[in-house]
Amino acid sequence: MKVTSKQIAELCGVTRGTVDRALNNRPGINEATREKIMKVAGELGYRPHFLAQSLVKGQTKTLGIVLFDMYNRIFSQLFHAFEAEARRHGYFVYLVLTNKDKALEIEYLNNLLDRKVDGIAMSPVNMGPTLDSFLKESGVPVVTFTNRVSAKVPFVWIDDKQAMKTAVHHIASKGYQRILYVSPPLRYKGKSNIYVPEQRYKGFIEACTELPDISYTVITDYDYLESLLRLIAESDEKPAILCSSDIYALDVMRFLKVNDIRIPEQAGVMGFDNIDILHYVDPALTTIDFHVDEIGRRAAEQLIASIQGRDIPRRTHVGYAIIERDSL
Template sequence: MSITIKEIAELCGVSHGTVDRALNDRPGISLKTKEKILKVAADLNYQPDFLARSLAKGTTKTIGLVLFDLYNRSFSQLTNSIEMESRQREYFVNLLLTDKSFETEKQAIEHLVNRKVDGIILFPINQGADFEQYLKRFNVPIVTICNKLSDYWSYIGIDDRSAMSDAVQYVIDKGYQRIVYICPPLAYHGVSNIYTQEKRLEGLLEGMRLKNFAEEPIIVTDKHYIRALDNIDLKLKRTAIICSCDQYALETMNYLKDKGIRIPDDIGLLGFDNIDVLKYITPKLTTVHYNVEQMGKLAVDVLLEQIDKSAVTSPPLIEYKIIEGESL
C-alpha cells in the first residue's frame, strides 16, 4: 500500500498542510523542512493520489480522443500531434478506437465521461439531432475533427470541397479524358457520418463542372475497390484515377504496377492527405497536402480554451495545397 500524506506528516513531525506545501512547491515553509519532507517522500516512493486531487481541483488534466481506427496513416499522425501538444500543456490523452461501430463510439464517450476527462476530441461516425442531444447531456467540452456534426460544436478540418475541386481541375488541365474516383466510405452515405468524404465528392463534381468536363466519372465505392478495378478498361481512354485518400492511392499504385500499367505513361494517379510515408514511394505521388500536425495542435488548443473559458469556437479551416509529384 502506498504511503500517504498523513503518514509523511507523522514521520516528519509536521502538519498535513506543511507536507502539502512541500510536495506542491508552495510558500509558507522553511527550506530545511521542505527538504526533509521531500527526502522522506522520495525514500518511501510517495505517489500522489491524482483522483483525490482531481476531485479537489475539479479537473483531471486528462482529455479523451475518440477515433474509429488508425489504419489510415494520417490518423496516426493526427493522434501523435494531439498527444504531443497535450503533453506540452500538461495533459494526458486517453485514446479509444471504435472500429466504426455506432454503439462502441457511444460506449467510448461514456467511458471517458465516467472517468472525468476534462474534454473530448471526437472524430464522429454518429450524426443527427438525437446524437447531438446525447452529447449535450454530458456537459463536457467537445471538439470535433474531420467529420463535422453541426455549427454548435467546435470543428477542426479543411475545406475538403474546395481542395478536391482544385485537385480535379488540376487533373483535367493535364489533359485526362476520363476520371475514376475511388472512395469506399461513400457506401455509407446516409448511414454513417462521412462528412469529409461527402465534401470531397462534392468537390470532385464541382471541379468537373467548372471545367465543362462532359465525361461522367466512374465512382468506386466497393470496399474491395482493387477487385472492382478489374472490371474497368483502364486503357480505353486517357484515364486518371483520383483517390479520396493516399491509402487508397498506394494500394492502387501497387495494383497498377502488378498489371504492368505504367504511371503516369499509361494512367494518372492522384491521392489526398500527403501522408508522411509518401517520401518512400516511387513514382512520387501527386496529392493534396494539409498540415495534419497543425490540425492536431489546433484541436488541443480549442479544447483547452473551452475547458478554461467555456467558449465554443471554430477557428479558420486548415489551409491546403496540391503537391505536384510524378504520377500525373
C-alpha cells in the same frame, strides 16, 4: 507504502496547505521552502493521488480521444500530436478505437464519461441530432475532427471541399480531360457519418462543373478496382485517377502495376492526405498534404481551453498544399 502530503508536511515542518502549494506550483510560498518540499517529495518518491485531487478540484486531468482505428496513418500521426500537447498541459489521455461501429462508439463514450474525463476529442461515426444531444448532455467539452457532428460542436480539420477543388484544377492544368474519381466510402451515405468523403465529393463535382472540358466518372463500388480497370479499357484517352484518400490511391497503383498499366504514361494517379508511408512508394504519389500534427495539437489545445472555461471557435481550418510528384 504510499507517501502522503501529510508525511511530507511533518518532515518539512510545514502545513499540508504549504505542501499542496509547492507540489502544485501555486503562489504563496517562498522559494526556499518550495525547494525543500520538492526535494523531500522527490527523495520519498511521492506521487499525487489524482482520484483524491479530482474530488477536491472537480477535474481528473484526463482526456478521452475516440478514433476509428490505427490502420490509417493519419490517425496515428494525429494521436501522437494530440497526446504530446495534452501531456504538456499535464493531462493523461485515454485512447479508444471504434472500428467505425456506431454502437461501440456510444459504449466507449459512456465508458469515458464514467471515468470522469475532463473532455473528449473524437472522430465520430454516429451523426445527427441524437449524437448532438448526447454530447451536449454529457456535460463535458467535446472537440471533433475528420467527421463533423454539427455547427454546435467545435471542429478542427481542413477545408476538404476546397482542397479537392484545388486537386481537380491541378489535374486539369496537367492536360488531363478525363478523371476517374475513386471514393468507396460514398456508398455509406445516409448510413454513417461520412462528412469528409462527402465534402471531398462536393468539391470534386463543383470543380468539374467549373471545367467544361473535363469528363468524369465517380466510382463508389466495393470492387472499385475491377470497375476502374473496365473504365480504363473502355477509352483510349489517358485518365487521371483521383482518389479520396492515399489508401485507395496506393491500392490503385498496385493494381495498375499488376495489370501492366504504366503510371503516369497510361494513367495518372493522385491521392489525398500525404500519409508518411508515401516516402516508400514508386512512382512517388502526387497528393494533397495537410498538417495532421497541427490538427492533433490544436484539437488538444482547444479542448483544454474549453475545459478551462475559455471560448473556442466552432470551426478551425488548417492549411493544405499540393505535393507534386511523379504519378501525374
